[in-house]
Amino acid sequence: MKKLYDKVANIVLSFEGVKKKQSKNQTTFKDKYQSILHLRFDDEKLTIALARGAQLQKRYPFLEGNGSVVRHIYLHDISELDEGVLREIIKESMILNMEHYELKKLKGKL
Numbered sequence: 001m002k003k004l005y006d007k008v009a010n011i012v013l014s015f016e017g018v019k020k021k022q023s024k025n026q027t028t029f030k031d032k033y034q035s036i037l038h039l040r041f042d043d044e045k046l047t048i049a050l051a052r053g054a055q056l057q058k059r060y061p062f063l064e065g066n067g068s069v070v071r072h073i074y075l076h077d078i079s080e081l082d083e084g085v086l087r088e089i090i091k092e093s094m095i096l097n098m099e100h101y102e103l104k105k106l107k108g109k110l
Helices: 002-013 083-106
Strands: 019-022 027-030 035-041 046-050 071-075
Touching: 002 019, 002 027, 002 035, 002 046, 002 083, 035 083, 046 083
Parallel strands: none
Antiparallel strands: 019 027, 027 035, 035 046, 046 071
Protein backbone atom coordinates (compact mmCIF):
# COMPACT_ATOMS: atom_id res chain seq x y z
CA MET A 1 0.00 0.00 0.00
CA LYS A 2 2.90 2.37 0.62
CA LYS A 3 3.81 2.33 -3.08
CA LEU A 4 0.21 3.17 -4.01
CA TYR A 5 0.09 5.90 -1.35
CA ASP A 6 3.32 7.42 -2.72
CA LYS A 7 1.98 7.34 -6.28
CA VAL A 8 -1.27 9.12 -5.34
CA ALA A 9 0.55 11.62 -3.10
CA ASN A 10 2.91 12.52 -5.96
CA ILE A 11 -0.04 13.03 -8.33
CA VAL A 12 -1.72 15.40 -5.86
CA LEU A 13 1.50 17.30 -5.19
CA SER A 14 2.07 17.78 -8.93
CA PHE A 15 -0.68 20.43 -8.89
CA GLU A 16 0.60 23.95 -8.39
CA GLY A 17 0.13 25.35 -4.91
CA VAL A 18 -0.83 22.07 -3.23
CA LYS A 19 0.69 21.53 0.19
CA LYS A 20 0.84 18.40 2.32
CA LYS A 21 0.16 18.21 6.06
CA GLN A 22 0.90 14.97 7.88
CA SER A 23 -0.94 13.96 11.04
CA LYS A 24 -0.80 10.75 13.02
CA ASN A 25 -3.64 9.06 11.12
CA GLN A 26 -3.71 10.66 7.69
CA THR A 27 -2.13 13.02 5.21
CA THR A 28 -4.09 16.11 4.18
CA PHE A 29 -3.53 17.91 0.89
CA LYS A 30 -4.66 21.54 0.66
CA ASP A 31 -4.65 24.30 -1.88
CA LYS A 32 -4.56 27.95 -0.82
CA TYR A 33 -8.28 27.80 0.00
CA GLN A 34 -8.86 24.58 1.92
CA SER A 35 -8.54 20.79 1.91
CA ILE A 36 -8.67 18.88 -1.36
CA LEU A 37 -8.33 15.34 -0.06
CA HIS A 38 -7.01 13.15 2.72
CA LEU A 39 -5.08 9.89 2.33
CA ARG A 40 -5.02 6.96 4.76
CA PHE A 41 -3.81 3.45 4.22
CA ASP A 42 -3.63 0.14 6.02
CA ASP A 43 -2.57 -3.35 4.94
CA GLU A 44 -5.67 -3.83 2.78
CA LYS A 45 -6.46 -0.51 1.08
CA LEU A 46 -5.71 3.13 0.39
CA THR A 47 -8.55 5.48 1.24
CA ILE A 48 -8.85 8.74 -0.67
CA ALA A 49 -11.29 10.97 1.22
CA LEU A 50 -12.40 13.81 -1.06
CA ALA A 51 -13.14 16.99 0.88
CA ARG A 52 -15.69 18.16 -1.74
CA GLY A 53 -16.86 14.66 -2.58
CA ALA A 54 -20.59 15.26 -2.19
CA GLN A 55 -20.39 18.03 -4.78
CA LEU A 56 -18.46 15.71 -7.11
CA GLN A 57 -20.86 12.76 -6.73
CA LYS A 58 -23.04 13.60 -9.73
CA ARG A 59 -20.09 13.77 -12.13
CA TYR A 60 -18.29 10.80 -10.52
CA PRO A 61 -21.03 8.40 -9.36
CA PHE A 62 -18.52 5.71 -8.34
CA LEU A 63 -17.52 7.77 -5.28
CA GLU A 64 -18.53 6.01 -2.09
CA GLY A 65 -20.28 7.35 0.99
CA ASN A 66 -23.42 9.26 1.81
CA GLY A 67 -22.25 11.97 4.19
CA SER A 68 -23.11 15.60 3.60
CA VAL A 69 -19.57 16.57 2.52
CA VAL A 70 -16.97 13.83 2.01
CA ARG A 71 -16.90 10.92 -0.46
CA HIS A 72 -14.31 8.17 -0.71
CA ILE A 73 -12.37 6.15 -3.22
CA TYR A 74 -10.97 2.84 -1.94
CA LEU A 75 -8.03 1.31 -3.81
CA HIS A 76 -6.79 -2.18 -3.00
CA ASP A 77 -4.08 -2.39 -5.65
CA ILE A 78 -2.11 0.02 -7.82
CA SER A 79 -3.78 -1.48 -10.91
CA GLU A 80 -7.08 0.08 -9.74
CA LEU A 81 -5.66 3.60 -9.96
CA ASP A 82 -6.92 5.60 -12.94
CA GLU A 83 -4.48 8.49 -12.93
CA GLY A 84 -6.44 10.50 -15.51
CA VAL A 85 -9.66 10.34 -13.50
CA LEU A 86 -7.83 11.16 -10.28
CA ARG A 87 -6.29 14.23 -11.92
CA GLU A 88 -9.75 15.34 -13.12
CA ILE A 89 -11.18 14.93 -9.61
CA ILE A 90 -8.34 16.92 -8.06
CA LYS A 91 -8.76 19.70 -10.61
CA GLU A 92 -12.53 19.83 -10.05
CA SER A 93 -11.99 19.88 -6.27
CA MET A 94 -9.63 22.81 -6.57
CA ILE A 95 -12.13 24.69 -8.73
CA LEU A 96 -14.88 24.05 -6.16
CA ASN A 97 -12.59 25.30 -3.38
CA MET A 98 -11.90 28.51 -5.29
CA GLU A 99 -15.59 29.05 -6.13
CA HIS A 100 -16.57 28.51 -2.49
CA TYR A 101 -13.97 31.01 -1.31
CA GLU A 102 -14.93 33.65 -3.90
CA LEU A 103 -18.65 33.30 -3.08
CA LYS A 104 -17.93 33.82 0.60
CA LYS A 105 -15.85 36.88 -0.27
CA LEU A 106 -18.66 38.32 -2.42
CA LYS A 107 -21.13 37.81 0.40
CA GLY A 108 -18.80 39.63 2.79
CA LYS A 109 -18.23 36.56 4.95
CA LEU A 110 -14.44 36.73 4.82
